[in-house]
Amino acid sequence: MRIGINLLNLSQDRFGGVEQYITNLIGHMADSGENLTLFLFLKRKLKNVFPQHEKIKTIRFRKVMDSADVYDAIKKCKLDLWFCPLHRSYLPSVPVPTVATIHDVLHTEYPDFVPGGLEENNRYYGQYTASFDAVITVSDFSKSTIARQLSIPEKKIHVIPLNAPAIFDQAPAKITMKGVKQKYQLPDSYAIYPSSYNPHKNHLNLLKAILILREKYNTTIPLVLTGYADKSNGVYQSVLQFIRERSLEKQVWVLGYVPPEEMPSLYWNSSFLVFPSLYEGFGIPLVEAFKTKTPIVCSNKGSIPEITDHAALYFNPENPKEIALKMMELLNPLTRKQLSEKSSLRSRHFSWKKTASETLKVFRSVTRN
Structure with missing residues (x-):
């Protein structure tokens, strides 16, 4: 053929x-x-x-x-x-x-x-x-x-x-994971959201949830954002502005484009993936999380519940308070362990x-x- x-x-x-x-x-x-x-x-x-x-x-x-x-x-x-x-x-x-x-x-x-x-x-x-x-x-x-x-x-x-990309099929060496953590000066635990800066990716509601956790629940969850954005990108600029105006610079790491070979380490070093997208046809980061045994807390919209198939906690992505409360559940080590096991099992389907x-x-x- x-x-x-x-x-x-x-x-x-x-x-x-x-x-x-x-x-x-x-x-x-x-x-x-x-x-x-x-x-x-x-x-x-x-x-x-x-x-x-x-x-x-x-x-x-x-x-x-x-x-x-x-x-x-x-x-x-x-x-x-x-x-x-x-x-x-x-x-x-x-x-x-x-x-x-x-x-x-x-x-x-x-x-x-x-x-x-x-x-x-x-x-x-x-x-x-x-x-x-x-x-x-x-x-x-x-x-x-x-x-x-x-x-x-x-x-x-x-x-x-x-x-997920083939590079996610094997866990990186510990020295590699340590090197990536040091390169970006990341904390010992953090939530990760890898995404382009498009409106449906819903960054601002995620940042509002981070703020709610800090101001109403006295809970600080470090957040790592990855994804290339041109400086003229309006969503990207609104994210930076929100971080500045709410004094979140020490809590949110905006890494920009990360080389593909470093992405598995960012997942393995993280506490969980947070995925607040309003709409996805599929959602490759979800499978990247499965491959790295990363717990997932995510949107209940679009294809996301279908792809995760109960191997995640779900929230309404249009409700920052609900996002905040579901993220707070992931601070429980037992919850993370259970979701990590579900991620590992779900990875076999792809x-x-x-x-x-x-x-x-x-x-x-x-x-x-």
Whole structure:
């Protein structure tokens, strides 16, 4: 099977969950042992993102000013299938079966959080969804919302969960964990929230909960925030402003972008993951916590309860007081121990090998190859 993968919208700035999905999926499909060739359609400036592999070919474009160049390449490569794993990366009238990944439809729940809002995004999807031979998504929650909001038949939508990056598969050496702790001058215990600075990630309600704990319950929980943010990012600036105005500088560590190899140590050193997101199609940090046996206290919205499956404590993310009280429960060592054991058990349900295998099964179903 000759599979073209549309990565022309891929950015190399800072990899988030979708980029982690793409890189891990491609690597595992190439290693699957199946008779296939993966043709990666990329902009030329992207280098060293994907591993060298006999089953991976790259088709590079300096600039994609005219989609005719892409169609020509599709024909020259004699593709059996066209795969679009990135948001808003679709082409009309592709001459081979098309499979698209839609992680979520955030714009339908929180249109103000997404460029283009509800109407523009719905209009965009409306141009293409009828031409998809199959859609892959990452949770039952996303499947039901995609079917309802985008009018795609459920039988076309296949749920294939994700996994954490491979670096989370093994615990770091103790000297490595100690080195990361010293590098960022972190306390002995803290809550961690790794996240981009997007409105639905709900940072301010988390900070309000931290403040409630300090002022109403005389309880101080150190908080570590990770995630790349441009200085022009409004959410990021509001977080910094809140910290300054409430004198939280000695309680909240804003680390910014953390190299991937250091992230497992941040989890292993932490007391628990707090995950207050208002909306997720999946939520890779939840699986990162599972892989590191980290207790979880999290939002009860979106796909989050489905992914955690009772291996967490839950709160209403729109209620800072409730967030505060649930976090306070995690100060009990016995509660943390129980949730750590649940995390470890839940981690077994997620595998990139399984993600790749199920994805290839969908590909075969639409190509019959």
